[in-house]
Amino acid sequence: MFSGWVKASQSLPGSKFYISKAETEKEWDNIEWTLPIETLIISELQYRTAKSICTEDAIEYDKKAGVLRPDMLHYRAEGAMPIKNIDTSYFNIKPGYYTKLPFNTH
Helix, strand or coil, rough: HHHHHHHHCCCCCCEEECCCCCHHHHCCCCCCCCCHHHHHHHHHHCCCCCEEEEEHHHHHHHHCCCCCCCCEEEECCCCCEEHHHHCCCCCCCCCCCCCCCCCCCC
């Protein structure tokens, strides 16, 4: 399921993406709170390019919490961290805003 999302993100600029509520609803049974970290790990292992994907709900939560900034990464349910705290020897994720991942990516 999300391996298609990771693959689609590789051709797009940026490191941080989100999936729409509509897409989340279609895949709800397959989405875990670990999605941002799982996609980060898979993208780095398969493509050697760090990309993180989360849900639109996660983006809205971070926005309300005041932590939705270019220098932050949503990394788990109800959690964001500064990108500078990520070990760049494993994940070279770039600061920037989250971009909606376009679909037909399965």
